[in-house]
Amino acid sequence: MGARFACAVNSCTAALHLALEALGVGPGDKVFVPTWTFTASAEVVRYMGADPILLDVEEETSLLTPEIVEAAIQRHPEVKVIIVVHFAGHPAEMERPGGGGIVEVCRRHGVRIVEDAAHSFPTRHAGRMIGAFGDITCFSFYANKTITTGEGGMVTTEDEALYRRCKIMRLHGIDRDVWARFTSDKPAWEYDVVAPGFKYNMPDINAAIGLAQLERAEHLRAERQRCAEHYFRELGEVACLRLPRGRVPMGDHSWHLFPVVLRESAPLARNRVIELLAARGIGTSVHYKPIHRMTYYRDRYALKPEGYPNAERIWHGCFSLPIHSWLTTEELHYITENAEGSTGRSETRNGPFWLMQNLSLFPQQQAAGSFSLRRISERTSGTS
Numbered sequence: 001m002g003a004r005f006a007c008a009v010n011s012c013t014a015a016l017h018l019a020l021e022a023l024g025v026g027p028g029d030k031v032f033v034p035t036w037t038f039t040a041s042a043e044v045v046r047y048m049g050a051d052p053i054l055l056d057v058e059e060e061t062s063l064l065t066p067e068i069v070e071a072a073i074q075r076h077p078e079v080k081v082i083i084v085v086h087f088a089g090h091p092a093e094m095e096r097p098g099g100g101g102i103v104e105v106c107r108r109h110g111v112r113i114v115e116d117a118a119h120s121f122p123t124r125h126a127g128r129m130i131g132a133f134g135d136i137t138c139f140s141f142y143a144n145k146t147i148t149t150g151e152g153g154m155v156t157t158e159d160e161a162l163y164r165r166c167k168i169m170r171l172h173g174i175d176r177d178v179w180a181r182f183t184s185d186k187p188a189w190e191y192d193v194v195a196p197g198f199k200y201n202m203p204d205i206n207a208a209i210g211l212a213q214l215e216r217a218e219h220l221r222a223e224r225q226r227c228a229e230h231y232f233r234e235l236g237e238v239a240c241l242r243l244p245r246g247r248v249p250m251g252d253h254s255w256h257l258f259p260v261v262l263r264e265s266a267p268l269a270r271n272r273v274i275e276l277l278a279a280r281g282i283g284t285s286v287h288y289k290p291i292h293r294m295t296y297y298r299d300r301y302a303l304k305p306e307g308y309p310n311a312e313r314i315w316h317g318c319f320s321l322p323i324h325s326w327l328t329t330e331e332l333h334y335i336t337e338n339a340e341g342s343t344g345r346s347e348t349r350n351g352p353f354w355l356m357q358n359l360s361l362f363p364q365q366q367a368a369g370s371f372s373l374r375r376i377s378e379r380t381s382g383t384s
């Protein structure tokens with residue numbers, strides 16, 4: 001990860017909690033969090049008795065940008081910590097050629113940066129691994145991540161004091177970890193408790209899995225890239241579908257997710273497309289229902305959708321296509337073209353995405369509100 005210090009923990013949520021604790025976030029503080037994230041990024045702020053200030057994201061990438069961060073700091077100069085999420089494995093612009101990246105903006109205003117890189121190992125930005133741009137970076141090795149330990153996470157930092165605090169708080173606030181207790185001359189039983197810490201250490205068995213996975217990290221990432229390349233190639237012409245826009249070369253992205261957005265011109269609503277795909281055994285998910293729409297945050301902070309126009313536009317159309325290292329070429333073709341069960345690009349494009357594209361040719365079917373996919377696929381076969 002390109003950082004001097006790393007501390008293995010049992011989840012990214014634990015890593016984020018430790019990061020905020022080490023930075024001294026406390027009751028009454030406020031922390032910037034993008035609304036476009038998993039709930040863990042916001043809940044850890046509440047763990048500390050602090051309040052998240054949710055920020056809208058850039059529509060094209062679902063990321064915070066230097067401009068969004070600068071404007072937020074101008075509106076809330078009292079905020080001293082931000083959580084930057086590298087959504088889907090695509091890095092936020094921490095550095096910008098010629099200057100003015102998120103790190104520079106935050107340094108100028110004395111705002112400390114926690115990077116939520118749950119999706120972003122291995123991810124590169126500006127020629128370096130994500131892991132040491134901000135003050136502390138937090139990774140996840142949960143089951144669906146590029147490398148996994150079942151459950152697991154990691155804190156990385158360049159700052160020795162932050163590292164030491166995370167290490168102590170990871171294990172009950174004890175001043176010596178188990179390794180130090182059983183490998184030094186001082187009696188193993190003798191330790192002190194310097195703070196009411198947590199039980200966040202990564203179990204040894206998970207760590208052993210992680211070491212083996214680490215050797216395969218680039219292979220696993222590249223296999224995901226293979227899936228992403230297929231989707232770009234095969235779905236690029238589906239006009240009502242917006243594919244992810246990358247600011248980095250394909251090989252710098254971890255491709256944890258492949259999030260697409262149905263444009264307003266799409267003939268079907270997002271939930272209907274998800275149902276049609278599910279009926280064909282194609283599992284999708286939605287990343288994310290934004291935090292400002294979640295009951296707890298919406299009610300506690302009286303949040304209104306109008307405050308997050310970009311996130312709202314993404315939310316109405318977004319869903320994520322299957323992406324993982326074991327997807328075969330046949331399965332990828334099944335997803336993108338031949339929902340009726342056959343494979344191969346040379347055959348007719350009759351999968352749900354192409355049907356959706358072709359639906360505009362049959363407006364009476366939309367007006368009726370229901371239609372037989374099989375019938376339409378027969379009628380449209382060979383038309384595109």
Ligand SMILES: Cc1ncc(COP(=O)(O)O)c(C=O)c1O
Nearest residue numbers: 011012013038040116118140142
């Ligand atoms: C953006 C983000 N942050 C944090 C987490 C929490 O990760 P973990 O499950 O390892 O606690 C997740 C989980 O997927 C996530 O998507």
